[in-house]
Amino acid sequence: MIVTTTNEIADYHVTSYKGIVFGEVISGVNFLKDIGAGLRNIFGGRSAGYEEELTKAREEALEEMSRRAKALGANAVIGVKMDYEVLGADNGMLMVTSSGTAVIIEKN
Known part of the structure; x- marks a missing residue:
């Protein structure tokens, strides 16, 4: 499956449009990652836990x-x-959504 941010794919042409498709993930951030992020906020640096x-x-x-x-x-x-949001009363949830147009392509 080719997935791209562009509307065209080199050496291919779209033969059929199947519709808009979405992918959604809502993920909780655990207590240990919160502690690590809090320390990074105080001392500086990147939060590997949140990045992962x-x-x-x-x-x-x-x-x-x-x-x-x-x-x-x-x-x-x-x-x-792609879209990213923080959810929850304590901002403890991360929502990531992706959307695009599902198509059938053929090689030129």
């Missing part, structure tokens, strides 16, 4: 979107966009 959680959530959202595209019979997703 963000990377994992992004990958899962893209995988879910690709599965939904495949279920529609698509072999590519074009025009992909």
Whole structure:
């Protein structure tokens, strides 16, 4: 499955549009990552725990979107966009969404 932020794919042409597809992931950030992030906030530096959680959530959202595209019979997703939000009363949840257009492409 080709997944791209562009609306065209080099050496391919779109033969059919299958619709807009989404992938959503809501992930809780655990207590230990919060402690590490708090220390990084005081002393500076990057928060590896949060970065890992963000990377994992992004990958899962893209995988879910690709599965939904495949279920529609698509072999590519074009025009992909990603969005990130913090949710929950204590901002302890991370939401990552991806969206794009499921299409069927053929080699030129």
